[in-house]
Amino acid sequence: MLVDSHCHLDFPELAADIDAVLAAMKANGVTHALCVSVTLEDFPKVRALAERHPQLYASVGVHPDYPDVPEVTQEELERLSAHPRIVAIGETGLDYFRIKEDCEWQRERFRRHIRAARACGKPLIVHTREAAADTLAIMREEGADRAGGVMHCFTETWEVARAAMDLGFHISFSGIVTFKNARALKDVAQRVPLERMLVETDSPYLAPVPFRGKTNQPALVKHVAEEIARLRGVSVEEVARATSGNFFRLFQVPEAERAHANQGISQ
């Protein structure tokens, strides 16, 4: 039993054949997946996936890689998150790799997401790329530890992981950890305690080895878990049990819905 803590099933690569995506999840023991919002325009599609399919959850947020989309207010985030299938705020954060010009708007957007998460009591999904110091500074300034959450698709150093964990955050590993050249990240995956770890695909991107370069999907999260198990010298079942339990606790999934998936019921 595995959970994909971060995917984009509303993106055209996957939305076109959602039934096949869900069938592959089931065939590979992936019981749940969290569909992550990147813009307010696309949020209704993300929410609809979670309303339609009991194995899917959704988040609400505006990604830092989108400069020219309608801005979101703290109040709007709070209002849209008041829904039983919306379990997180994000993805949000800072990305200085994709956006090179002045990023004050990114930082302001990030702050609003943190304030909303604190107000509504739901955890944050944080995206950070080439911006770790600013990301952590804003998390501290805004009291992100009061909301908690996850550093998704983690590619930073052990020091950044430790600082995020000190704020109560989880660390989520994607298919990048399976890449041959990801030596430093493999070291981090050996050191992060299992009780703070999540696994994800970030699909349709970042397919793990041996599917690198292809369209990714939640079923392939098992290759991420297998690589982490190999690195740590534990069974994949142990990684699966820990990361799924962490997911359910962090995103406050009701006990009845965890059992529901255990029985393999879908639709």
Ligand SMILES: [Zn+2]
């Ligand atoms: Zn991201």
Ligand SMILES: [Zn+2]
């Ligand atoms: Zn994402």
